[in-house]
Amino acid sequence: MRSQVEGSQAVARAVTLCRPQVVAAYPISPQTHIVESLSDRVRTGELADCEYLLVESEFGAMSACIGASAAGVRSYTATSSQGLLFMAEALFNASGLGLPVVMTVANRAIGAPINIWNDHSDTMAMRDCGWVQLFAESNQRAVDLHLQAFRLAESLSVPVMVCMDGFVLTHAVEEVDLPTQDEVDAFLPRFLPQQQLDPEEPVTIGAMVGPEAFTEVKYLMHAKQLAALDEIPVIAAEFRSRFGRDSGGLVRPYRLEDAETVVVALGSVLGTIEDVVDEMRELGVAIGALGITCFRPWPAAEVRDALHRAARVVVVERAFAVGAGGIVGQNVRDATRGLPLVVHDVVAGLGGRAVTRASLHRLLEDVVADRLDPARLHFLDLDIALVERELTRARGGRRPGPHAESMLREIGTVASGAYD
Amino acid sequence: MFAVRIHGRGGQGAVTAAELLSVAAFDEGLHAQAFPTFGSERTGAPVVSFCRIDTRPIRSHEPVAEPDALVVQDPTLLHQVDVFAGLKPDGFLVVNTSATLDQLGLAELVETLTPEHVVAVPATDIAREHLGRPLPNAPLLGALAALTGQVSLSSVTDAIRDRFPGQVGEGNAHAAEAAYEHVLTTMRRLTDA
Numbered sequence: 001m002r003s004q005v006e007g008s009q010a011v012a013r014a015v016t017l018c019r020p021q022v023v024a025a026y027p028i029s030p031q032t033h034i035v036e037s038l039s040d041r042v043r044t045g046e047l048a049d050c051e052y053l054l055v056e057s058e059f060g061a062m063s064a065c066i067g068a069s070a071a072g073v074r075s076y077t078a079t080s081s082q083g084l085l086f087m088a089e090a091l092f093n094a095s096g097l098g099l100p101v102v103m104t105v106a107n108r109a110i111g112a113p114i115n116i117w118n119d120h121s122d123t124m125a126m127r128d129c130g131w132v133q134l135f136a137e138s139n140q141r142a143v144d145l146h147l148q149a150f151r152l153a154e155s156l157s158v159p160v161m162v163c164m165d166g167f168v169l170t171h172a173v174e175e176v177d178l179p180t181q182d183e184v185d186a187f188l189p190r191f192l193p194q195q196q197l198d199p200e201e202p203v204t205i206g207a208m209v210g211p212e213a214f215t216e217v218k219y220l221m222h223a224k225q226l227a228a229l230d231e232i233p234v235i236a237a238e239f240r241s242r243f244g245r246d247s248g249g250l251v252r253p254y255r256l257e258d259a260e261t262v263v264v265a266l267g268s269v270l271g272t273i274e275d276v277v278d279e280m281r282e283l284g285v286a287i288g289a290l291g292i293t294c295f296r297p298w299p300a301a302e303v304r305d306a307l308h309r310a311a312r313v314v315v316v317e318r319a320f321a322v323g324a325g326g327i328v329g330q331n332v333r334d335a336t337r338g339l340p341l342v343v344h345d346v347v348a349g350l351g352g353r354a355v356t357r358a359s360l361h362r363l364l365e366d367v368v369a370d371r372l373d374p375a376r377l378h379f380l381d382l383d384i385a386l387v388e389r390e391l392t393r394a395r396g397g398r399r400p401g402p403h404a405e406s407m408l409r410e411i412g413t414v415a416s417g418a419y420d
Numbered sequence: 421m422f423a424v425r426i427h428g429r430g431g432q433g434a435v436t437a438a439e440l441l442s443v444a445a446f447d448e449g450l451h452a453q454a455f456p457t458f459g460s461e462r463t464g465a466p467v468v469s470f471c472r473i474d475t476r477p478i479r480s481h482e483p484v485a486e487p488d489a490l491v492v493q494d495p496t497l498l499h500q501v502d503v504f505a506g507l508k509p510d511g512f513l514v515v516n517t518s519a520t521l522d523q524l525g526l527a528e529l530v531e532t533l534t535p536e537h538v539v540a541v542p543a544t545d546i547a548r549e550h551l552g553r554p555l556p557n558a559p560l561l562g563a564l565a566a567l568t569g570q571v572s573l574s575s576v577t578d579a580i581r582d583r584f585p586g587q588v589g590e591g592n593a594h595a596a597e598a599a600y601e602h603v604l605t606t607m608r609r610l611t612d613a
Contacts, residue, residue, distance in 0.1 A: 003446075004442055004443045004446035004447075004452065006439070138479075165481075167455075167456075168455070168481050169481070171455060171456060172453060172454070172455040172481065173438075173439045173442050173443070173452075173453065173454040173455065174442075174452075174453050174478075175446060175451060175452070175477075268481045269481070270479075271478075271479030271480050271481050272479070272480045272481055272482050274479050275479055275480050354482050354483050355482065356482045356483075356485065357480065357482060358485070
């Protein structure tokens, strides 16, 4: 049924429809509304046969999910930002053990400086932890991806995280078509664990493995992730036939047919990018967009296929590898190796800075006119004058003090405000 | 596309107002999107929320920089925040005040706007009367509906009653109705003059 609902409430409802048996979570902004809502749904009995564990930390949340999943029950958690990092060790355990935990990440920046707003630094920091990473561009897709995430996780016995932009999506009230319980039950069968701790038939899960087999165990992890590249489109096709919506899959091409310039991005910025693509198409610019729905495993062949006719690729990403460059950009460059195209890395929307149509227009006009140096990492809307003033100031004394606080003073912001 | 920006202070219901407006539009078969800007939540701190209404699905998630309508829930914000940034010349303006816009020092700005697109509403007083609490958001929604015609009054009051069952919803719905009437009366006086 279509309803006008907050993203977090829609996701909580979708997770409820997936009938998790254990939800273990620790609250952190902007994930809070999701887990509050789930806790309420367990209390009222809307989410039946489920134990909600309010644990002492994110490390505890993921550890509880690992235990519950190993005991053979469908397990779910959600987190953001520092909470995801606090789980880091347990994330590798969940994937190393091949446990099909599903987690929502309400994407948020990583401090310091402390910042509660949206970017992708959290999930990008954990991109190599062995979890499947799916990115939602709208609340409808976030709902749909959760259904597909449980299905994927359990069919391959791998953990899956669904990444949705914190605040931008989690706190946005949008139209969402929520499926019925019967529809979800028909799409997502009962959880049949591929491994289970059972006192009747005791097994060990998580034994020490030495040099004699560690490589082989890791090789199998990699092979299973690559198998997800085949499984994800199959699940998306079945989803489409049951729910009548194109959702999920590996990548989402937009107006690529004759596009010479292609913008690659993940998450909620894609909607704004598609609007800009339409506006530039009106002006006769051959431009398109490629949304990456599945970032891990990395769909190299699909990305290469989607980009092979392009002359310029602009990767707009809400995170970067400090001291190295773009993260998605590196992967795109790898996927398009040997093709006659130029890849620009653009860092945008860090710590909640809005990625606006106006800024994207300026950027893409520069790209199309070959005014942007592809050898350099580009920061969208960077206040270079502020940076230079701070560098000048910091050169002035023996102990110049912290940058962040003096830059805030420089722009006249006492306490941080997202809108001034 | 019709884009609304609401400026208020934490606790005045700016975020709820944008959400209710989006629900009212959705109930009329339109597409709508509401979202706030977020800070570390503090009562009294400046808050901004947005609502987009369109006949087509809305894909963009950027903040509203050039609103078609602006709602100012607290006139003391005028000294603190550039609330009028990006307001289109044919845009709508609703200000919560029991004073006149001249008295608020807005005469110069109002000159640049279409006269029948601008209204001052004593929303806090109306809320006190109908609700017993100084929460201006529901009456301001009623005023916005009257001024812009983007959504009907009944959609607004339905959205309010749906969100707040019982006495609270009734009081807010009545406050919205009173503010709606206030704006219609003000506009009639303007056209008669």
